[in-house]
Amino acid sequence: MEIFKYMKEYDYEQLVFCQDEESGLKAIIAIHDTTLGPALGGTRMWTYASEDEAIEDALRLSKGMTYKNAAAGLNLGGGKTVIIGDPKTEKNEEMFRAFGRYIQGLNGRYITAEDVGTTVHDMDTIHEETDYVTGISPAFGSSGNPSPVTAYGVYRGMKAAAMEAFGSDSLEGKVIAVQGVGNVAYNLCKHLHEEGAQLIVTDINKEAVNRAVENFGAKAVETEEIYAVDCDIYAPCALGATINDDTIPQIKAKVIAGAANNQLKEARHGDIIHEMGIVYTPDYVINAGGVINVADELYGYNYDRAMKRVEGLYDTCTRVFEIARRDNIPTYMAADRMAEERIEKMRKTKSTFIQNEHHILSRR
Numbered sequence: 001m002e003i004f005k006y007m008k009e010y011d012y013e014q015l016v017f018c019q020d021e022e023s024g025l026k027a028i029i030a031i032h033d034t035t036l037g038p039a040l041g042g043t044r045m046w047t048y049a050s051e052d053e054a055i056e057d058a059l060r061l062s063k064g065m066t067y068k069n070a071a072a073g074l075n076l077g078g079g080k081t082v083i084i085g086d087p088k089t090e091k092n093e094e095m096f097r098a099f100g101r102y103i104q105g106l107n108g109r110y111i112t113a114e115d116v117g118t119t120v121h122d123m124d125t126i127h128e129e130t131d132y133v134t135g136i137s138p139a140f141g142s143s144g145n146p147s148p149v150t151a152y153g154v155y156r157g158m159k160a161a162a163m164e165a166f167g168s169d170s171l172e173g174k175v176i177a178v179q180g181v182g183n184v185a186y187n188l189c190k191h192l193h194e195e196g197a198q199l200i201v202t203d204i205n206k207e208a209v210n211r212a213v214e215n216f217g218a219k220a221v222e223t224e225e226i227y228a229v230d231c232d233i234y235a236p237c238a239l240g241a242t243i244n245d246d247t248i249p250q251i252k253a254k255v256i257a258g259a260a261n262n263q264l265k266e267a268r269h270g271d272i273i274h275e276m277g278i279v280y281t282p283d284y285v286i287n288a289g290g291v292i293n294v295a296d297e298l299y300g301y302n303y304d305r306a307m308k309r310v311e312g313l314y315d316t317c318t319r320v321f322e323i324a325r326r327d328n329i330p331t332y333m334a335a336d337r338m339a340e341e342r343i344e345k346m347r348k349t350k351s352t353f354i355q356n357e358h359h360i361l362s363r364r
């Protein structure tokens, strides 16, 4: 992989490689853009097939965080970490302490939180070394696990998408196919079940599937069957790139709205589903609940304030649909336009010189 070429193409600021032999830490912190503020984004631990795959994931996810934070109206830039390793067998305390020291070394340019493969406990361990971590235990005055809040935001965004596609935001009786029933999707299924939706679920983890079947009366299907099921809404809630050349021809849903990051394998897949008349709720807009929640910690965490903001994701998604209709463009492009406009305005504002009293002239 030609790293600098890639970084230049998408205007990345910084890539940090963190290594600690004793603990087995191999982490990559990617900081995409800090125009709006310090980069905030979670830490993913995953068994990557190669180092290139891990680097690419960190880069793509951190850029997604720039857009997510901008679209959500947060004064934060975009960053993300990936740790190479199996979260079930290769974690240890020293690893997260070593990683915490690397974050501290960035002196606030990057703030972390949970993502796939990491937990509140891991964040607490990082917190032993640095304050630049969110989503730690509520006992520390923090917001805890972001997943239930992400799920609530996805639920709100899904309702906005239903309004756009079906003319009503009620999900009662709607058939919803959920791919991956992990931390976020389990909580999403709860909201959907309470509203009377019929759920079809799949997961590579059979226990996760059984939990959804038992608690929400969901119908289980094999992992490869989920795309082709008869449903109103497809909710991708596992990993990215599931909207691609192989899956698009199978999809019967009129709406795609889910928690996963980087759902479109390539931008052109967003064009194809747009032409098919599918209402696609851009991933980084609908799944911003978690980051909105942890970002509230920067002001002294207040649950009600954070939830009110997450509730507003309904309006943010509606705004994206409006821009898409107004400019006759796919929704993924409308979301990018919305985020980029905000960053560009701030970039221009920032270029105005502000006396910060950092040099001696202001003091003599």
Ligand SMILES: NC(=O)C1=CN([C@@H]2O[C@H](COP(=O)(O)OP(=O)(O)OC[C@H]3O[C@@H](n4cnc5c(N)ncnc54)[C@H](O)[C@@H]3O)[C@@H](O)[C@H]2O)C=CC1
Pocket (backbone or CB within 6 Å): 114, 115, 116, 117, 146, 147, 148, 150, 179, 180, 181, 182, 183, 184, 185, 202, 203, 204, 205, 208, 223, 237, 238, 239, 240, 259, 260, 261, 287, 288, 290, 291
């Ligand atoms: N946790 C959060 O607050 C946020 C999560 N996200 C994104 O949402 C997605 C889900 O996150 P979490 O629920 O936290 O992760 P998780 O790891 O708890 O859940 C993901 C689930 O997907 C399953 N899975 C993996 N590959 C699969 C496949 N090929 N087919 C079916 N199931 C598969 C896993 O077994 C797991 O149960 C991720 O893409 C994450 O980046 C985005 C924003 C915030």
Ligand SMILES: CC(C)CC(=O)C(=O)O
Pocket (backbone or CB within 6 Å): 040, 041, 042, 043, 068, 080, 113, 114, 115, 135, 146, 261, 287, 288, 290, 291, 294
């Ligand atoms: C889990 C969140 C708190 C942040 C993040 O990394 C995301 O939204 O993808």
